[in-house]
Amino acid sequence: MSILTFIKQDAVHLNTARVALFLTAILLVPVVFGIGYYLNMMIFIAILSLPAMGLSLLSGLSGQLAISHGAFFAIGAYASAILSTNIGINPVLSTLLAQMIVALVAAAIGAVVLRLRSHYLAIATLSFAIIVELVIKEWSGLTGGMQGMLNIPAMGALGREATSDIQYYYIYWPITALLLLFALNLSSSRIGRALRAIREGEPIVDSLGIQAAEYKIGIYIISSVFAGVGGALYAHFVGFVTPATGSIMFAIEIIMVLALGGFDRLWGALVGVVLITLLNEYALGFADYKKIILGVTLIAVMLVFPRGLLPGLIDLARSNKYGRTA
Amino acid sequence: MLDLRDLSVSYGNISALKNVSLKVEAGEIVALIGSNGAGKSTLIKTCAGLVPPSAGEIFLNETNLLKQAPSRRAALGIAVVPENRRLFDDMSVRDNLQLGAYSQRAHRSKMASDMAEIFALFPRLEERQNQKAMTMSGGEQQMLAIGRALMSRPQIVLMDEPSIGLAPKVVSQIFDAIVQMRAKGLTVLLAEQNASASLKIADRAYVLELGRVTMSGTAKELKESDKVRKLYLGGGAA
Numbered sequence: 001m002s003i004l005t006f007i008k009q010d011a012v013h014l015n016t017a018r019v020a021l022f023l024t025a026i027l028l029v030p031v032v033f034g035i036g037y038y039l040n041m042m043i044f045i046a047i048l049s050l051p052a053m054g055l056s057l058l059s060g061l062s063g064q065l066a067i068s069h070g071a072f073f074a075i076g077a078y079a080s081a082i083l084s085t086n087i088g089i090n091p092v093l094s095t096l097l098a099q100m101i102v103a104l105v106a107a108a109i110g111a112v113v114l115r116l117r118s119h120y121l122a123i124a125t126l127s128f129a130i131i132v133e134l135v136i137k138e139w140s141g142l143t144g145g146m147q148g149m150l151n152i153p154a155m156g157a158l159g160r161e162a163t164s165d166i167q168y169y170y171i172y173w174p175i176t177a178l179l180l181l182f183a184l185n186l187s188s189s190r191i192g193r194a195l196r197a198i199r200e201g202e203p204i205v206d207s208l209g210i211q212a213a214e215y216k217i218g219i220y221i222i223s224s225v226f227a228g229v230g231g232a233l234y235a236h237f238v239g240f241v242t243p244a245t246g247s248i249m250f251a252i253e254i255i256m257v258l259a260l261g262g263f264d265r266l267w268g269a270l271v272g273v274v275l276i277t278l279l280n281e282y283a284l285g286f287a288d289y290k291k292i293i294l295g296v297t298l299i300a301v302m303l304v305f306p307r308g309l310l311p312g313l314i315d316l317a318r319s320n321k322y323g324r325t326a
Numbered sequence: 327m328l329d330l331r332d333l334s335v336s337y338g339n340i341s342a343l344k345n346v347s348l349k350v351e352a353g354e355i356v357a358l359i360g361s362n363g364a365g366k367s368t369l370i371k372t373c374a375g376l377v378p379p380s381a382g383e384i385f386l387n388e389t390n391l392l393k394q395a396p397s398r399r400a401a402l403g404i405a406v407v408p409e410n411r412r413l414f415d416d417m418s419v420r421d422n423l424q425l426g427a428y429s430q431r432a433h434r435s436k437m438a439s440d441m442a443e444i445f446a447l448f449p450r451l452e453e454r455q456n457q458k459a460m461t462m463s464g465g466e467q468q469m470l471a472i473g474r475a476l477m478s479r480p481q482i483v484l485m486d487e488p489s490i491g492l493a494p495k496v497v498s499q500i501f502d503a504i505v506q507m508r509a510k511g512l513t514v515l516l517a518e519q520n521a522s523a524s525l526k527i528a529d530r531a532y533v534l535e536l537g538r539v540t541m542s543g544t545a546k547e548l549k550e551s552d553k554v555r556k557l558y559l560g561g562g563a564a
Contacts, residue, residue, distance in 0.1 A: 190424070197414050197425050204412040207374045209400030209429025209478060 011188040015181055023177040030166060039165040045270075045277050046172040047234050052257045052269040053183050054226025060264030061187060061195035061219055067251045068109065068125035069227040071132035074246025076102050076231030078136060078143055081152045081241050092157040095232040102228030103221050110220040114213070129248050137243045148242030155236040168237055175233065179226060183266050186222070195219055227254075249291070256294055259301045262308035271310060327352045327513050328373070328404075328482055333382030335368050335537075342368040344537045345382070350482065350515050355508050357524040357545065358517040359558055360534035366517035367409050369534070370484045373515075374406045375399055386482070400429035403481035407488055411471040415460035419451055422459050422470055426477030437477075444473040447503050465496035472503065482513040489520045501527050521558035525549050533558075 030039065051069045059065050079098035083089045089097065113124040136143045143149065154161040155171060162168050186192055198205050198212045205212055227246075235241050244250075253276060261272025280290075305312025328350040335343040343365045350356045360366050371377040373384055375396030384391040386402055394402060405426075414422050423444065427437050445452035448469040454462060459470060468488050475483050485504075489497040497520065504514055505527050518524040525531060525545045533541040533554065541548065548554045 190428075193417075193421055193424060194428060196417065200414055200416070203376050204406070204408055206396035207376070207400060207404075207406045207408070208425055208474070209397055209431075210425070211397050 012185055015184040015188070019177050019181040019184065022180075023174065026173050026177070027170065030169060035166055039169050041277060041281060043165060043168050043172055043237060045273050046169075046176040047230050047237065048254075048257070048273045048277065049176050049270050050179060050230030050233070051227035051254050052261075052273050053180060053266055054223040054230075055254050056258055056261075056264070056266050056269040057183050057186065057226065058219060058223035059258060060266070061192055061199070062216055063199040064121050065255060065258075065263075066125040066220070066223070067122055067248065067255070068106075068128050068224065069254050070246040070248055070251030071125075071129040072102050072106065072224040072227035072246075073231035073234070073250065074132055074136060074241075075105060076228030077235040077241045077245050078149070078231075079228075080232035081149050081235045082142060084153050084236070085149060085151065090157040091153050091155045091161075091232075091236045095155075095229070095236065098232045099225050099228050102225050106221040106224035107217065110217040110224075114216045114220060126248070129251055133243060133247060146243060148240055148245070150240045152235050152239050152241065154239070155233070172233055172237070175229070179229065180266060180270070183226070187266065191215065191218070252298075253294065256298055258308060259298050260309045262311040264307070265311065268308065268310050272308075327387060328515065329385040330369070330373075331383045331385070333369070333372065333379050333384065335365075335372055335377055335379045341380075342537050343372070343379075346534070346537070346539055348532055348539065348542075350513055352481075352513055353508065353511065354530060355504065355514045355516060355528045357521075357528035357531040358515060358534060359519075359521045359524065359531055359548075359554075360517075361519060361558075363536075364534040365537040366534055367486050368537075370406065370408075370486045370515070370517055373399075373404065373484055374408075400478050400480075401431055403431060403479075405475035405478045405480035405483045407468075407471045407475045407483060407485040409486040409490075411467050413459040413467055413470055413474070416458060418456050418458060419462070419470055420455045422474050423451070423455075423477050426474035429478045431479045433479075436479075440477055440479065444476055447476075447506060448473060465492050465500070468492060468496075468500055469503070472500070476507070476512075480512070482515065483507070484515045484517075486517050487519060488516070489518060489523060497523055521554065522560075525554075525559075 029042070051073050055066065055069050076098050079101045080091065080094040083094035083097055084091045109125070109128055113121055113128070137146060139145075154163065155168065156162055162171055194210050194215050197210065198215060231246055234245065257269060257272035257276050259272075260275050261268030261270070301309045330346055330348040333343055333346045334341065346365070346369065348358070348369075358366050358369065368377060372379050373391065375391070375394070379392065386404060389402055391399060391402070391404075414425060417425075423441055424437065427434075427440065450466050451469055451473055454466065459467060462470070472483075472485070472488065488500055492500070501523055504516065508514060516524050516528065525548060528545040530543065531545050531548045532539050533548065541551065541553065549559070
């Protein structure tokens with residue numbers, strides 16, 4: 001209860017009701033539509049939503065973008081893969097242990113790079129992402145190098161492993177929904193309020209006794225762990241990881257997700273993931289041009305709707321309805 | 327309670343405060359009077375830790391404030407009502423008040439009752455608690471800035487020109503509230519250009535001119551001094 005007592009109770013109830021409704025609908029989908037290939041796509045949506053929600057927490061609450069979420073996805077994936085494949089820890093436990101590694105690395109990186117503001121943070125986290133990718137490629141004794149790692153055990157513990165898409169679907173979506181609820185509540189909590197105040201950049205924040213640096217590092221760690229959980233779930237679902245897992249291209253795709261769904265909206269991040277997944281799935285014919293299409297779309301969205309496509313369109317619809325509000 | 331000893335502050339080559347010594351005792355309202363550029367804001371910012379002094383010391387009770395980080399000073403019992411209020415414009419009145427309660431002095435369990443006390447002091451804030459700070463009038467925003475300072479359960483509140491840009495009626499509402507706050511045991515340092523209003527409620531006052539303290543005494547003494555009457559109270563009409 002202690003974490004809930006200082007959150008606005010009505011906000012918690014509303015968040016819980018919405019997420020419960022959402023999860024119920026998601027869990028009913030296979031009952032209504034039966035088992036099919038779409039389940040596979042939906043599982044990837046559940047996985048990709050995690051780094052997207054993590055980055056959305058960071059950009060929504062602290063107003064900063066990091067390019068390290070691909071790297072933390074990779075660290076989560078590789079750490080859990082190594083712990084379960086090489087050491088034999090069960091995947092549930094290895095997923096959790098991997099997050100401790102992610103949190104430690106994020107704390108170390110955060111302590112250094114969070115002194116930087118706006119695009120400097122992006123550049124610093126980009127350098128970190130490049131280093132992680134290099135380490136994964138070169139430390140082949142541990143990571144399998146360019147070949148990656150195969151035969152990562154399926155998600156499960158105590159001799160009960162998930163064997164089919166439908167089982168993964170029913171394991172992963174509740175995890176994603178639970179973390180969504182956590183993120184929503186964090187955002188409306190005392191911590192979220194302090195971070196929004198820090199984002200306004202007023203020096204008065206210090207005089208109010210708010211320890212800005214600690215809050216910023218804290219949200220960076222939490223945000224990175226979201227990506228790390230996504231990585232571990234990914235590794236135990238697909239069964240292999242390669243240096244392409246959580247590459248810089250992946251990090252940019254996560255930013256693309258927010259550019260579509262909005263930079264400060266957790267639900268928007270989910271919508272963004274769905275859009276990107278559909279784009280990847282049905283624009284396969286354009287695979288060669290994918291990077292160009294994504295890049296141009298990103299630039300266009302940022303120029304026209306700096307808060308993101310979805311919030312931009314919502315604002316546009318509102319201003320047409322009520323006349324121009326300037 | 328608050329003790330400034332030979333405090334000097336300079337911005338580059340320009341010196342803003344020169345050897346200022348000033349004391350505020352517990353339970354007092356002390357006015358700091360001076361025109362634009364006299365150094366009132368600099369003095370308050372230095373106490374809050376937003377500007378480093380070039381010489382001198384600041385003590386809060388027995389603690390040397392200059393050795394404390396700005397974010398620690400709230401925990402020691404200093405609250406600031408800054409120049410131009412510095413509210414979180416895009417956040418609600420309630421959020422702004424709650425943001426005042428992050429230091430160790432504020433107890434979460436007492437937050438609701440602290441807020442109720444502030445609403446009793448400024449009923450307008452209760453009516454507008456869910457409104458964004460930027461949608462309120464200047465007077466209401468000033469009330470909110472004071473309320474936010476009170477949420478940290480301070481021993482002393484440093485106010486930087488709370489009357490600026492407000493209608494006389496609103497100024498007297500706010501100054502009445504300051505008197506009520508003092509009645510509850512609070513200590514106040516009030517930096518003001520509005521000498522007549524602040525000398526009415528102050529116990530003692532200092533006059534600051536070009537970074538130096540040029541006069542000090544009880545509010546009554548200063549009200550009756552020829553110089554103050556001429557320079558700050560508009561001729562003979564006190």
